[in-house]
Amino acid sequence: MNTKKVRVRFAPSPTGGLHLGGVRTVLFNYLFAKHHGGDFILRIEDTDQTRFVEGAEAYIFETLKWCGLEPDESAIHGGPFAPYRQSERKPIYKEYADKLIAAGQAYYAFDTAEELEVKRKEIANFQYNHATRMSLKNSLTLGEAATQQLIADGVPYVIRINLPVNEDVTFTDMIRGEVSFNTSQVDDKVLLKADGMPTYHLAVVVDDYLMQITHAFRGEEWLPSAPVHILLWRYLFGLENMPQWAHLPLILKPDGNGKLSKRDGDRLGFPTFAMDWTDPKTNEVATGFRERGFLPEAFVNMLAALGWNDGSGQEIFTMEELIAKFSMERVHKGGAKFDYEKAKWYNSEWIKKMPVTSYQLQVAGLFKEAGIDVSDDVKLVKVLELVKDRCTFLNDFVQQASFFFKAPETIDIAAIQPKWDEKKNLFFIELIKAIELSSSFEAADLELAFKEMAAANQIKPGELMLPFRIMLVGGKFGPHVFDIASIIGKEETVSRIKKVLAAL
RNA sequence: GGAGCGUUGGUCAAGGGGUUAAGACACCUCCCUUUCACGGAGGAAUCACGGGUUCGAUUCCCGUACGCUCUACCA
Known part of the structure; x- marks a missing residue:
């Protein structure tokens, strides 16, 4: 039945930064679309002007770019269904709302927000629905003439969906299977607000139709309002044209329960x-x-x-x-x-x-921020390769590798002092001489020379390696100590040994 | 309160009528490494509970409990 090209959309409202859940919704949309050779559309749902946040839209685009989830069509990528910002599509929605009114599937309501607030306080579990709408101020109770008069007088109004009574609305969710709701349980949602903007409910349906969306994925929090959307599809565009729905599970907080915030x-x-x-x-x-x-x-x-x-x-x-x-x-x-x-x-x-070359630039930036010069690219790559196994974050490289570029500022003297003696002191003095005289400074050669010298002095190499490491690194961490010495070079190695020897 | 959705080790999860109920993260032990990591080996679940259906149920059905989401002129 479905030979149409797959088209999915992510429709954020630009009210702040994009969090985990939002990005995952994008990802699932994107993966599904690309898996089926389809298009991924980004539509900005900015119908609530009171919640507009400066910079949020740009942030969303930058996030998608960073994640490698570029839309095929959007407000900045363009596309055949522009505009992709709902605020720029305002006139479109009214037309469909009027259509619903004409068919008796929606009605004008004049109740003010304050009046409804009072109702909600007076009546427990108050809902604007089949049970209450005939006692409220709307075109159903006022009649045609009075309604037209109020509109002509410029009295603000909203348009609400006129839900049928006691009807089961069923649809198939791609993740959950058959899901059904009884219309008596849901309220007459506002479709068009007093400022002429649509609410989410009208806007999704109209835009999904106009933009030829074939699959609509969103968070599970939308499930309860799905019957409204299904009905709108039935009234306006026909169920056979409706996209397939999937309501994604929520990402919960690590402790306790509830949506992650x-x-x-x-x-x-x-x-x-x-x-x-x-x-x-x-x-x-x-x-x-x-x-x-x-x-x-x-x-x-x-x-x-x-x-x-x-x-x-x-x-x-x-x-x-x-x-x-x-x-x-x-x-x-x-x-x-x-x-x-x-x-x-x-x-x-x-x-x-x-x-490592794929993140070399970014890590170099981190080093620069820390005031460490890493302009030698060959050395940087070698170092990154050597320490990447012990990094969880890119930022860890600074901590794990700064000693390759700069003598450590703090030395864990306490780790060597207790077992320090004159014999070891002499060993390192001798080591300095040997290093200065050596022609090669390869890690393997150095290791061999080091061990031979230790044997000649009747000291276990193990007792010397830790002090040596601390002299070069400052602490008990890092890759093989001879690799470190080899990379930082003869001169620097000698200088670091001398410095610590003087402090002991 | 109502409606909807969900429930396999601490967490992510595979499996889906008959299995020793995979694997990963975290944690613990050990090995490797004369540092720290990496790597390797080992360690934990009567599959929320109660009824059915069945020769047999973690898996199917019905309840119960618990949790979550929604219940705005917000999305």
Whole structure:
């Protein structure tokens, strides 16, 4: 039945930074579209002018770019269905709302927000629905003439959907199977607001139709309003043209239950946004995965595994593999608690997997920020290769490798002092001489010479290696000590030994 | 309160009528490494509970419990 080209959309409202859940929704949309050779559309749902946030839209585009999830059509990429901002499509929606009114499937309502507020306080569980609408101020109770008069007088109004009573609305969700709702349980949602803008409910349906969307994926929080959308499709465009729905499971907070929020990240010390987001009103900065030192490949991989897996046990996927293997049927029904430890593991795996040259530039920037000169590219690459196994974040490289470029500022003297004696002191003095005289400074040669000298002095090499390491590195960490010496060079090695010898 | 959705080790999860119920993260132990990591080996689940259906149920059906989402002129 479906020979149409697959077209999916992600439709964020530009009200702030894009968090984990949002990016995952993008990812699943993108993977599904690309798997089927289809298009991924980004539509900006900015129908609520009161929630507009400066910079949010640009942030969304930059996030997608960083993740490698570029839209085929959008407000900045262009496309045959422009405009892609709902605020720029305002006149379109009214037309459809009028159509619904004419068919009796919607009605004008004049109740003010204040009046409804009072109702909600007076009546427990108040809903604007079949049970209450005949006692409220709307075109159903006022009659044609009075309604037209109010409109002519410029009284503000909204347009609400006129839901049928006691009717089961059923649809098939690609993840959950058959889902059904009774219309008596849902309320007469506002379709067109008093400012003439549509609400989400009208806008999604109209734009999904106009933009020829074939599959509509969104978070599970939308499930309860699905019957409204289904009905709108039936009234306006026909169920046979409706996209297939999939409601994605939620990403939950790691402790306790409930949707993951920015607050949880702040509280537990991990990012929830893809990239740093500065709130333009408060200037508060929410740190992002990117700035924490995550590789986009790792971020995407981790997100894909949150609610989906291919059943094979494979954990590490490239974007190409994800596209090839993704299917909506293998998406979980239940929500998944976000696990930052696992996210970190993905990043360390990707740091090991990627060629160091792919993140060399970014890491060089990090070193520069720390005031360390890493202009020697050959050396940088060699060093990165040597320490990448012990880095979880890109930022770890600074801590793990700065001693290759700069003598350590603090030396863990306490780690050598207790077992220090004159014999060892003499050994290192002798070592300095030997190094100065040697022609080669290869790690293997140095190691051999070091061990022979230790034997000649009747000291176990093990007792000398730790002091040597601390002289060069400053602490008990880092790759093989002779590799370090070889890379930093003769002169620097001697200088660092002398410095610590003097301090002992 | 109502409606909807969900429930396999601490977490992510495979499996889906008959299995020793995969694997990964984290944690612990050991090995490797004369540092720290990496790597390797080992360690944990009466599949929320109660009823059915069945020769047999973690898997199918019905309840119960628990959790979550929604219940705005927000998305």
